[in-house]
Every structure is written in C-alpha cells, then in structure tokens.
Amino acid sequence: MNLFENVRLALEGLRANKMRALLTMLGIIIGIASVMAISTLGSAMTGSVTKTMDKIGGKNIMVSLSPKNYDTQSTLQEEDLITQDELDAFRSTYTDQIKAISFSTGMGSGQLNSGFIHKDVSITGASPDYGLVNNINLVQGRFISDRDMDGTRNVIIIDTTLRNNLVGVDGDVIGKEIQVDTKSTNETYTVIGVYEKLVIDNPLFYMGDDTRIECFIPITTAKSLNPDTTNLNGYENFTIMATSNTDSAAFALTTKEYFVKGLGALSDFTIQAESLEAMASEATGMLATLSLGISVIAGISLLVGGIGVMNIMLVSVTERTKEIGIRKALGARNSAIRSQFIIEAIIICLIGGIIGVGLGSALGIMGSTLMKFPTSPPFLPMIIALCFSMAIGVFFGFYPANKAAKLDPIDALRYE
Amino acid sequence: MMRNKIIEMRGIVKSYYLGTPNELEILHGIDLDVYEGEFLSIIGASGSGKSTLMNILGALDRPTKGHYYLDHLPMENVRDDGLSQIRNKKIGFVFQTFNLIPRSTALKNVALPMLYGGVPRSERSRRAAELLQLVEMSGRSHHRPNELSGGQKQRVAIARAMANNPAIILADEPTGALDTHTGRLVMDIFHRLHQEQGKTIILITHNAELAEETERTIRLRDGSIVDNRMNGHYQLEACNESV
Secondary structure (H helix, E strand, O other), X not given: OOHHHHHHHHHHHHHOOHHHHHHHHHHHHHHHHHHHHHHHHHHHHHHHHHHHXXXXXXXXXXXXXXXXXXXXXXXXXXXXXXXXXXHHHHHHHOOOOEEEEEOEEEEEEEXXXXXXXXXXXXXXXXXXXXXXXXXXXEEEEOOXXXXXXXXXXXXXXXXXXXXXXXXXXXXXXXXXXXXXXXXOOXXXXXXXXXXXXXXXXXXXXXXXXXXXXXXXXXXXXXXXXXXXXXXXXXXXXXXXXXXXXXOHHHHHHHHHHHHHHHHOOOOOEEXXXXXXXXXXXXXXXXXXXXXXXXXXXXXXHHHHHHHHHHHHHHHHHHHOHHHHHHHHXXXXXXXXXXXXXXXXXXXXXXXXHHHHHHHHHHHHHHHHHHOOOOOOOOHHHHHHHHHHHHHHHHHHHHHHHHHHHOOOHHHHHHOO | OOOOEEEEEEEEEEEEEOOOOOEEEEEEEEEEEEEOOOEEEEEOOOOOOHHHHHHHHOOOOOOOEEEEEEXXXXXXXXXXXXXXXXXXXXXXXXXXXOOOXXXXXXXXXXXXXXXXXXXXHHHHHHHHHHHHHHOOOHHHOOOOHHHOOHHHHXXXXXXXXXXXXXXXXXXXXXXXXXXXXXXXXXXXXXXXXXXXXXXXXXXXXXXXXXXXXXOEEEEEEOOEEEEEEEOOOHHHHHHHHHO
C-alpha cells in the first residue's frame, strides 16, 4: 500500500459524501482564510512601511539638544552645543555604525524672484551629507560640496517643479542666477542642482499634500546669513545615518548616552536621539497586535474545525465498520487501515486549507487594494497554512483512524 | 502417494472469558487435517461452534489452546500483521452476505486483496479481469454491487477470494442468501474450481444436501467433531487409497 493508493482510496471515500465533507471543511476554511487574509494584509502593510522607511531614511537617527525642563526658560549656551571636535571623536569611536552625519538648519520661507516669476519657497541650510542621509534624488547638477561649505558660497539646489516653472522641463537651469528674499536677507544664488521631490504614497505616512518648494543652500552660508545664529562652532541638531547592519534603535540609545556625558550635569539641556526605525516599529506594532487578535480567533476556529473533522471521521469509522472488517479479512494490515483514515482526514483538511488559502488571499488582496497598499499574497504563510491544515488532519484524524485500525475483524464483519 | 497436508489442527480449544468464573468453552479440542486439493464441508447446527472454527481456520481469530499449521506454517505467536498477511496470501473468504465494498466496482472489489498484497496496479487490473472472466462476470466488471443480483455478487466474491491464488478457499454459507437456482450455479463454480484448478475448498454450511456434494464432511456438535466421513462415490476412492 503506497501513499498514492491511499490517496485514491480516501478520495473515493470523500466523493461518496461530498456535502458532508464540504461542511466538515468549513471550520478549517474559515480558520485558514482568516489567518491568510490578515497575513496578506499584514505583509502588504509592513512591506510598504519598509519601502517608505527606505525612501525617507529608516536608518536615520535624529539627534537634538532639548531643554530638560520646558517650564523654565533656558537659553542655549555655547558650551551646550556639540562641537565639530566632539562629533569627530564620536565618529571615530563608532566608525562601523556610522555611515554619514548631516546637519541642517531651517532658514524659513521666502520668495524667489527670477524675471517675472515669483514663487514662495522654504530655504534649508544643509551639509554635503544631507543629500545622502535624506535620500535627495538629484536629477541634474550636483549637491552641496565641501568647497561650497568652506567658501560659504551662494549656491542653491532647487526641485523639479521650480525648474519646470523657471525654464521648462527640458530647459537648462544649472548656472542660472536666482534671487531669494527672506525676512532678513536678500541674496542671489547660483543654481547647482535639481532634485526630484520625494513622493510618499503610503497611507500610513500620509501627512497631507505637501506643496512647499524646498531649496537647499550650504549650511555655512545659511548660518552666516542668519543673524540669530550667534555662533558657528557647534550644532544643536544633526542626523546620523547608521550603516545598514546596525540596529538603529539601539544605536540611538548609545548616541544619547555618549553626548549626555559630554554635556555635563549642570547644563539645562539634554540630548534626544530618536531613530525613525523605532518610530515606524511603533506603527507596525499596532498591526502586530491586530494580527495576534485575529490569529487567536483563527486558532479557535481551527480547533473547532479540527474537532469537527475528528467527529465526522468517527462517524465515518462507525459507518464503515463492516467495510473495515472486510478489508481486514482480505488482508489489510492495521497500518493500512490507519493510514487510509488518516489520509482521508488530511485530505479533508488540505482541501479545506487550499480553499481557505485561496479565499483568504483574495480577501487580503481586496483589503490591501482598498487601503491602497501594493500587495501580492505572501508565499511563506501560504505554505505554513497548508502544512498547518495537514497537521490538523494528522492530529484530529489519528484518534478515529486508530480506532478503525484496532477494530477486531470478526466483530467488524458481524457489524450491521 | 503422500498428499500435502494443508491444514493440521491439534487439540484446538477456544474459550471466552466473560469475567471469571464464567468461562465459556466453544471448541473442545478439535483435531482436523485437510489435504491439498480437497473439497471439505463442515456441517453443524447454529451454536455448534462452526463459525468459531471458521474464524480460527481463516486466521481471523486465535485458538486459546492447541496447534494450528496452515500450509506447514505454525500459527502460534504470529502477530496481528502476520495474520493479516496470511489472510491475504493463503486464504480466500466467501461470505454468506457477499461482503463486497459497496462503493467499489466489481473489478476493484476483485483487485482489493491484491492491493493489500502489494501487486502493482496494472497487474491487479489484468488479473482481476481474468478472474471475473473465470466466474463469467466480465460483462459486469464496472458495475457496483448494488447493481448486481445476489448470484452475481457471490460470483464476484468468489473471484475476489481467488485473487491472490490462496492455499484454501473458506466459504461460509455461500448459498445461504441465494435461491435454490442461483445457489446451484454458485456451487457449480466451486466444483469447477475444485476440479479444474485443484483448489482446496472448505465449505461451512448447515445444509446437509450441499455437504453431501463435497468429498468429505465433518460434523460439529457442541464444539466437538462428532463425525468425519467420505461422501458418496468419494468413499470408494479413499478406501482404495488407504489400502
């Protein structure tokens, strides 16, 4: 008796009782379908979160000085600021973990004038690494260089929308001079690069349509133009880009401890270091809780489904007592009878599992499409679901099958 | 000429324990020899122990005491799986109520013992078709039992009993559920198998007329053999042999 023969026998048995088999499968179908639906939805959500994190820099740790106590007015002292030397030391201590460090400072909004074109823009002073750390996608020209920094040059990087406004889609804007008026400044900049604005199409990260046009100038230029910035020798905030194999949440803590020590106990300020990854995992944690809840319900459904399978197999064994007796009289071993019934139970569960996987994937895809997540049914949960449904068959089929196998052939033959 | 002893029973006792001290002894020390190619009948009223004897002969049950050699094989200490194998290879059962699998066709029913005997699929179908031809049921090979008459079902059952070419065919009241005419046809098939194929056949019946047709009849009463004699014209042959 090989497996194939057993499967054939089991299918024959099921064909004789189609309706009953289908009803028995229902519990398994519902259980597997709900697990499958939530895992399809879940993987679509985490997949899109990961993708968005990659786009906006999931490995980034934002470090900033913040007052210890918000109630009292505290003013930043020069000794509170993190100096370039401190940063260099930090960087050489954790070379393996740090990919880049960028600095930026907001210059506020202003108006750009070029010929007859007037546009509202916001200006950010940025360091050369800012492009890398914040995933700035340059489509033309270059980003800020060290020489721009050293020379506090009046150079500017604009976005594609602005370029299209100024010179059209195909026009060359590099080298063009534009004038930007802010509250306190009135400067002319040379365009050195054009970047494409990041589009975040993830409903979990939706923050309203951002129509602002952001332009970047060297941070040194920004500081020199900003009369509020009294000192040039320190930073109150910066962004660390961790290497891809670093646990950025853990490294954020390390960073915090490192700089808190440097601050001294007397300072009114402390260091905040937050990793984007940790913030995102908070969002996905919610999903995990939801998944867990649905999994528990699915588990109960599978348990009840399994008991249903066991019940129907027990009925089947009793109904076919005579048949079992005949088979035994003709030379079927106990093991052959046992495997016949176990395989029948497995097949009920497997067919239920296949229907459940199909149904659940369809539901999951429908759900994620409605919520605008790009999705494809996850392969691994499918396999796990099918294996699990087979395991249910084995577990709940064993007792009835064993009962059948242990029947006394004489009693079974006499059974009417 | 020494004939091959296919069954040898010595002092077979079967008792049931319905909780001490209620021990119920059904068979009280049966001695029985059956030779290859014999057509034997076991006759007895209900309650005489013939079903119990048949169960032991058919390796469906174990004796409480005594020795049983089937085809020279000692049956003591054979495990359940071993008994299954013996039933599969050495014994062909024919029952009063046919006992065909209702969901399977005649062909599949005949092939079933070969399935448990590990015969490959194509070989099973070939041999099953051949056996159905032997009992003149070829035309009905794809019919299910509920589409067959009683006599036809019994012919399929006989073909099934022959499937693994067993050492003995055990027929338990094979005509009991049939009318006289179809019963006759079934008996004719047994005679043919006996004469043409030299099969050893044991017929269990309470019908003295049918028993009369066989070579030798054993009469059971209250769990003991009370009579063991050659029938009709076979008697003469046996006398000649013993001389």
